[in-house]
Amino acid sequence: MAIGSFEFFSDCLRRNVSFRIVLPNEGDVCGxxxxxxxxxxxxxYCGCSGDWLWNSQSAELAQRYHLCIVLxxxxxxxxxxxxxxxxxxxxxxxxxxxxxxxxxxxxxxxREDTFIGGLSMGGFGAIHTALQFSxxxxxxxxxxxxxxxxGMGGMKAGxxxxxxxxxxxxxxxxDLDSAMDRxxxxxxxxxxxxxxxxxxxxxxxxxxxxxxxxxxxxxxxxFLKEQKVEHSxxxxxxxxxxxxxxxxxxPGIRWLLGMEP
Numbered sequence: 001m002a003i004g005s006f007e008f009f010s011d012c013l014r015r016n017v018s019f020r021i022v023l024p025n026e027g028d029v030c031g032x033x034x035x036x037x038x039x040x041x042x043x044x045y046c047g048c049s050g051d052w053l054w055n056s057q058s059a060e061l062a063q064r065y066h067l068c069i070v071l072x073x074x075x076x077x078x079x080x081x082x083x084x085x086x087x088x089x090x091x092x093x094x095x096x097x098x099x100x101x102x103x104x105x106x107x108x109x110x111r112e113d114t115f116i117g118g119l120s121m122g123g124f125g126a127i128h129t130a131l132q133f134s135x136x137x138x139x140x141x142x143x144x145x146x147x148x149x150x151g152m153g154g155m156k157a158g159x160x161x162x163x164x165x166x167x168x169x170x171x172x173x174x175d176l177d178s179a180m181d182r183x184x185x186x187x188x189x190x191x192x193x194x195x196x197x198x199x200x201x202x203x204x205x206x207x208x209x210x211x212x213x214x215x216x217x218x219x220x221x222x223f224l225k226e227q228k229v230e231h232s233x234x235x236x237x238x239x240x241x242x243x244x245x246x247x248x249x250x251p252g253i254r255w256l257l258g259m260e261p
Contacts, residue, residue, distance in 0.1 A: 001025055001063050003053070006104075012096050014086035019097065020049045020071040023105065024063040035106050036068045037113040039253065040093065042079060042122030042129075045146065045163070049073040055242040056249055065253060070101050078146075078172045079118075079125030080184060093125065094133035111199065115256045117141030119245050120213070124148070124186075127220075130201040131189035139202040141252035143245045147216040149185045152176040187223055194227065203231040204255045206248040208238030232261070 002023040010017045024036070041058060043051040049071040052058045062069045077089035094116075102109050116137050118126040123145030130140035152169055155176050159166040169176055173184045183189055193200055203224060207217035214235065221233040232255055238244030251261035 001059060003059060008100060010092055010096060012086075012088035012092035017092070018049070018073065019101075020053060021101070021105070022053070022059045022062040022069040022071075024066055024068070035108040035113075036066060037257070038068050038070065038098070038101065038107045038115065039256070040070045040072065040097070040116045042072070042074055042093070042116070042118030042125045044118070044120030044122050045076055047120075047122070056246050058249065061250055061253055065257060067253070067257075068101070068105060068107055070097065072097055074122070074125060076121070076168075076172075078121055079129055080172060082171070083174075090125075090129055090132055094129040094136060098133075098136055111136060112138040115139050115141065117143070117204075117252060117256075118145075119143045120240065121146045127186050127203065128184075128189065130203075131186055131193060132183070134193055134199050134201055137201050139204070139256045141204040141248075141256055142206075143248055143252070144207050144211050144213055144240050145205065145217055145220070146213060147186070147220050149173065149179050150216045150219055152179055186220065190223070190227055190229060200229055202256070203229065204248075204252040204261075205231060205233045206244075206252065207235050208240065208244040209235055210237070210239045211244070212240060 005018055005020050007016050007018040041052045052071055058069055072093055074089055079089050079093055081088045081090040114137055116126045116130050123142035124147055126140040126142045130137040153176055155166045157166050173179050205221055207214050224231045255261045
């Protein structure tokens with residue numbers, strides 16, 4: 001197994017960016033042959049690209065399932081494209097980075113071999129990016145997703161919800177009162193993809209019963225159910241931490257790969 005850090009110039013972010021990568025050795029329990037499948041794992045708010053390596057069995061699972069895992073840094077962007085120059089975080093993760101690692105490391109370029117996952121802010125990013133670039137990603141794994149687009153309307157300048165202030169949310173999502181009607185809302189992206197007849201990614205969703213984001217995750221699950229979008233949803237004892245997320249990393253990977261969780 002090889003674990004490394006790479007740097008290249010990003011047109012989307014207008015600067016050099018770095019990412020971590022886990023490349024398993026040839027030979028695995030699944031009998032897979034190269035080119036390898038790809039899973040992009042996104043960190044959460046206030047996190048970094050090393051979080052999954054330091055706090056989970058992601059490297060071991062990459063070897064076990066013959067899966068290349070790429071770990072980018074999304075800063076606190078919610079993995080959304082901003083209007084300002086150098087803030088196309090969604091396009092960076094969902095398009096530019098994918099092209100770079102596929103070409104550089106000889107990975108599969110098939111949609112059904114390309115997945116994205118994340119926790120908290122990264123869970124939202126995984127859902128949104130998979131929908132924004134649904135022709136690239138066959139599935140997404142979203143753990144304790146920060147679906148804060150639900151309930152942002154009504155915030156005013158100077159407001160602070162204890163996580164961040166109005167000015168931050170306005171920078172990330174634009175006008176908060178209209179957020180539900182724009183493509184920062186994953187629900188709108190689902191409806192747009194259905195109207196276009198575009199490919200729809202599959203979703204593995206999990207959230208702890210003691211997680212402050214539980215009701216928002218339940219709401220999104222119910223929406224997917226209503227829209228007949230293929231998904232798996234699970235919840236159980238646990239909070240907003242790696243103690244819970246680690247219980248669902250391997251089941252989520254197995255589900256994305258078409259195996260029993």
